[in-house]
Amino acid sequence: MNLKDDIHRISGLVRPERGRYGLGLLALFVVNLSDVIAPLFTALAIELTEASLTGGDALTPTPLALVGLKAADFSIVAAVVIYFVLQLMASLFRYPMLMKIAVPSHQIGQNLRRALANKLLGQTQAWYDGKKSGDLMSIGTADIMAVRMMLGPGIMVAADTFMLVSLVLIVLVSLSWKLTLIALIPVPFIYAITNRLSHAEFKGFERVQEDLGVMTERVRESYAGIRIIQGYAREEHDRKRFADYSQRHFDKNLKLARVRAAFDPTLDLMLGVSTSLVLVFGGIGVVQGSVTLGSFVAFLFLIRYLSGPMIGLGWSISLFQRGRASLHRIDELLDAPISIEDGTKTLESPVGQIEVRSLTFAYQGPRVDEETTETRGNGPVLSDISFQVESGKTLGVFGPVGSGKTTLVSLLTRLYDPPKGCVFIDGEDVRDLKLENLRTHVVLAPQETFLFSTTVERNISLSNHEAEVEIGRVEELARLAHLHNDVAAFPEGYSTLLGEKGVNLSGGQRQRLAIARAIGANPRVIILDDCLSAVDATTEEKILENLREILSGRTGIIVSHRVRAVEKCDEIIVLEGGRITARGSHEALLAAGGYYAQIADEQTRDDSSGALS
């Protein structure tokens, strides 16, 4: 948090680009030098003009005289040409200045973005549980932008201010130190005003952004819930409500506008005060002969160079403040340890035998449960679970909502880390296996799968490392999961884009896509976590039939709270409150007459699981 560490960190960021930054700053110096010297030749030209009018000798502007130049040595053409050449230099060197500072600052931004994405890709689910995706997004966008602004415009403006102010002051003092002091009177005010206003502006801007977020969420909800709003004929109320939100946003914007409206004019006024002071005291000096006409004109031009950097100084200070705060947030994310440790062993051609030995598991830290949408405490979610699935057999995991089914299968693929010595694949502890290797062989199709905004084809072939998979293979997968007819009905078939820029899939279609994805991975062990809950009965029936083909030669785990989905499994375990309360085949469990039999009875009587939906 302290300044020294920050300076160290920032210079660390800049170091790989230091060559380019050095060139950029050099170019900046040339620009500033030319900018400051050019007005002296304007002054010289004015002196020459004045002299030609009065017929007297032209006076030499002091800084030029100091380096041994005399006005008499110059013709008006020479003065004008030199002026133009200086202007040309000032202009041309701006190009390398920009390219050698702005471009590398963006490059550093890209490096940070890459480091961030690497970290995010490696972080564990447990870590994500404690984070809001909105916060992560804002680090990945706004914060990186703020650091970039600090390293680009921030550094450039700070250097510019420093160089230009020093150079201008040297020239001004050499012209007339008294007049310089007078011209500088408004500077402290400029500094104070910039500081205060930019602070107020930033606050106001933040408030507007925050309110924009609130208003946006309001709009989103109205549109997402349009069926209810229209269905209850409450459009008018909703519109009135939105108008209020919009009005409030307008008011906040107006407050910001008030600050913004004061900003530039006030700074202009300060420049005006400076000009007025120079006019009065410089003018009197000219009359009395203590200031030459040329110096006076040079003064008028040079003080303008002071107000710019002064405004810039306040600006770059706030850029550095914001940039540092953002850098802290970025670093916090980059430095967060990854709690899952990659193993070293690999299984070359596993048979897919699974063993779980007295597994007890509790989540670390608070976590929002996806199924019950309730925040869970830290008590054990699974207690003393043991089972074995032989290669090529299927296990059904049956139990009510919140019994720990999803947790159990998440541990098999190490989405969460099981304790050591509890979960084994082919006799190897999953914690000793390379994650990459484990997840190649054990594939989980989650209940609520995520669709990426890319084509259907790419969404299905997600597990394949080659970007292009034979379309025939994708179709075959889709057929197995009974998704093909749906996809074929899209105008663009398998090239249809999904997500925000494309079409939305229904819950059932998503689940079927998740199944196709999982099969596509061609794993030894396939886990279907309640993947048929939103699929209608007829389709479910057909998928269950295909399942035999899908699972042939693989080890399968089918998680469900529907009897029909698990009844064909070789063995079924019944989970209640995180414990195995019964196990056996479908027939054995029915005969045993416990929870399983009770639910089986209810489901067949009511046909409660959407069989007719």
Added chain:
Amino acid sequence: MTKPLSKIEREALEIAKDPVLRKMLDEERVESEEVDLALLWRLVRYLGPHKGVASLSVFLSLVESFLMTLPAYIVGLALDRAQGGTQRKAQVFDQALDGVANKLATYSDLGTPQTRVIAVFGLILLSVWCVRWVSAMGTTFIVQKLGQQVVHDLRVDVFNHISGQGLEYFHKNPVGRLVNRTTFDVQALSELFSDAFAQGMRDLMFVTVLTAVMLSLDVQLAAVLILSLPLLVLVALAYRKLARPSLRTMSAVQSRMNGWLAENISGMRENQLYRREPRRRAEWFSLTEAHQTSIYRVIQAWGFLRPGMMIISGAATAAVLGLGYERVSAGLISVGVLVTFLEYTSRIWVPVRNLTEKFNVIQTALTAGERVFDVLNTPTTMSDTASVDTKLIVHQGAIRFQDVVFHYPGTTEEVLKGINFEVRPGEMIGLVGDTGAGKSTIIQLLSRFYDVNSGRVSIDGHDVRDYSLSKLRSGVALVPQDVVIFAGTVRENITLGADYSDDEVMGCIRAVCAEDLVERFEEGLDHVFDEGGRTLSAGERQLISFARALLVNPPILVLDEATASIDTRTETKIQQALAELTAGRTTVVIAHRLSTIRDADSILVLRKGAILEEGNHDILMAKNGEYAALYRAHTA
């Protein structure tokens, strides 16, 4: 009118190899090349209600333009007066300023007359600056306010328009897109107002006033500066040509990156489950690479603009110096006038620079504006028909479908193929069938979310099209499968914004056995639910949805039964609540549990848009057809 991709766009795509980016660039390219005057005109019309303020801002801008030309003028004049030069010919403001100066000078006897004149001019200069300070603040504020006002009006219009659209529209347009149109795109238009309109107007006035003043001072020097203007514009145009494709590419890549990041954070579990990490890493690398390439081009264009303009203004200044020397020597102008001109050279390019630097913002705003007006131009698909009887309300709740044929707009497949059925007031009908059988379509036609293609849907003997939409929907309450919880109080979530007393609201909550939902919060009805009601269980959401429906006290209730898993305790409550809710109402149920409709007066078994079987449970069981088969298949 799609144009081929520009070089930089091809380059970025080459690097990124991203189909979504390609689509985004394609979408962007459809935008018209030139400023759409019709669009600007539509925006200007939004100024109508604020005519007074708008004219005030025009007037203030004019005043400001004069004030901005004055300081340099005063400095020059003061210089001439201080030197007592005689060659200055009387100019536009000379008399007025001299008059004021002489008058003021008589109030003091400090120093020589010359120094006194200078001090007075200094004073005048300072006061001009002060007046300009006030007027600039005023103008800026008024212009900003005007812009925000227009944006507010527009935002409300867009929201009202969208929320009046039929469901079909919401199916076609993802919510995210519509939200962007309503907030971000409209917001972008405010910059069009303050940066393009207002600043452009101010700049134009300033250039006009400045030109007039310069011409009156000295035609030849003025000509030099005025001639430099087209050159500056030329540089600006060259920049525009250079920067435009790069800017467009950059912003497309940027929004693609944001989208990529958002979705990969949300889809991280899938990335890890399916070992996508190396691939994602490569994707992200390519995207940042493409981003950097486009940024490089943008900066390059920028690096060309500023120096280009400075070289031209430098050349103009040099020309003024050279020519000024000639003219002063020849006694045609005074040194003061020359100094004034020198000041003006540094001013005249500012307006062009402003406009060019804001070019990006303006372009973005224009594109956003086009999208916003596209939304407003899309006609509302569902509205009251001409034959509507505004007094008609749903009274008894008799439903009748006669030969109803329907296909969704934009498709040809008939989802209902001649449906006939009737429900008497107070009866319950159950709809059973697979996905795609037409159950949801039937209930959507009943609430008139869509209109039939042929046939007739009537309630209490009147065609649903004869009711006003609001009266119809007040009479037909929908309890959907997925309950939407709005961020807001419990009360708002149940009343949906309408005025009901707390007693009425509480009455409904008690009737659906949801009182502990309210009682467990200190603030009671004023308790604010989280975004999306994340803390509520599926069962609790259902109960809220029931309370919503009960409050409206509708003659017809449409119930799309939830499939979500609910614990047994809540389940019992829901059954109780359902009994309370359906009592005495005509009820249409899409059943997922046969227990709900076993006692229904009638059950429709649907398949592929046609009624397969009809009758109550006993009749259908006796008939031993599809229903019985389905029923038995799961009891066997």
